[in-house]
Amino acid sequence: MKLYAAPLQGFTEAPWRNLHQEVFGGIDAYYTPFVRMEKGEFRNKDVREIASENNTVSRLIPQLIASTPAELERLAGLFIEKGYKEADINMGCPFPLMTGKHKGSGILPYPAEVEALLKELVHYPELGFSVKMRLGWECADEWRPLLPLLNAAPLRRIVLHPRIGKQQYKGEVDLAAFTAFYEECAHPLVYNGDLLTVEDIRKVDEEFPRLEGVMLGRGLLANPALAWEYANGTVFSPDELHEKVKALHARLLQYYEAHLQGEAQLLSKMKPYWEYLLPDADRKIKKAIKKATTMDKYLTAVNQL
Numbered sequence: 001m002k003l004y005a006a007p008l009q010g011f012t013e014a015p016w017r018n019l020h021q022e023v024f025g026g027i028d029a030y031y032t033p034f035v036r037m038e039k040g041e042f043r044n045k046d047v048r049e050i051a052s053e054n055n056t057v058s059r060l061i062p063q064l065i066a067s068t069p070a071e072l073e074r075l076a077g078l079f080i081e082k083g084y085k086e087a088d089i090n091m092g093c094p095f096p097l098m099t100g101k102h103k104g105s106g107i108l109p110y111p112a113e114v115e116a117l118l119k120e121l122v123h124y125p126e127l128g129f130s131v132k133m134r135l136g137w138e139c140a141d142e143w144r145p146l147l148p149l150l151n152a153a154p155l156r157r158i159v160l161h162p163r164i165g166k167q168q169y170k171g172e173v174d175l176a177a178f179t180a181f182y183e184e185c186a187h188p189l190v191y192n193g194d195l196l197t198v199e200d201i202r203k204v205d206e207e208f209p210r211l212e213g214v215m216l217g218r219g220l221l222a223n224p225a226l227a228w229e230y231a232n233g234t235v236f237s238p239d240e241l242h243e244k245v246k247a248l249h250a251r252l253l254q255y256y257e258a259h260l261q262g263e264a265q266l267l268s269k270m271k272p273y274w275e276y277l278l279p280d281a282d283r284k285i286k287k288a289i290k291k292a293t294t295m296d297k298y299l300t301a302v303n304q305l
């Protein structure tokens, strides 16, 4: 079973991905957070994010978000220009800023718009496409009229996160709906959602033996060793894990110290990682990290872990 690293805007950017592969590994391919058009232009930040000189992981799949064939054309063109052979289309993002423009999961209630995007794919035989999607935006059966369109499209895989957009990341994943999708999906299918432990991954693998793989998001941010542990059938001791997490953290911090300006920027980049990282660590220390207002206080707390 393949293990994919999910895209998480603000977290799994190039520095994290590069260091994650170096320090932990176990991932078959990393997906980038979505690249989008803004007022008809690419954002410099997005272009830097996917530039080959900034990426060292062995397999990287850039993701685009688009609602029209014209946007898809520009973004696919960018990926080809940057040398990519694979690309992912985001049909899952739940944020109203995107969904309001029929992007991300906001496109799912509109089969004609999904079809128009999918029809565009034949123009890029040099790119192997995947779609990362939810069950729907408002209802958990919006995928039903879409699946024949997806099945007919030249896709390498579908990654399904079995929630609806309106749920954001809350509530339960809908395994019954995932099962129905799994039964009818003609493409290799990847499960994504709430996999936090090796046992969680095993259960999904057992329940859905035809899966091509699983995609790990917040579970991998919390325990960066998760994929490696599953792939190798062995689990790190809490002490070993802490040491490796500290090594990853130190190198990420070193990178951002060199690339961001000032304490405030550095703290606002680093602190959010602790929303996820090491959920079982001492609560007082985690609280001190999240409340730190200076780098001194932040590092004192991190060093207590």
Ligand SMILES: Cc1cc2nc3c(=O)[nH]c(=O)nc-3n(C[C@H](O)[C@H](O)[C@H](O)COP(=O)(O)O)c2cc1C
Pocket: 006, 007, 008, 009, 010, 032, 033, 034, 063, 090, 092, 093, 132, 161, 169, 192, 193, 194, 195, 215, 216, 217, 218, 219
């Ligand atoms: C902060 C945050 C940012 C995200 N950014 C993206 C993104 O850019 N593209 C995407 O397809 N999914 C994005 N996601 C969704 C994740 O890739 C994943 O589908 C979701 O977190 C469910 O998987 P998990 O339970 O393993 O985390 C994001 C999720 C979060 C919490």
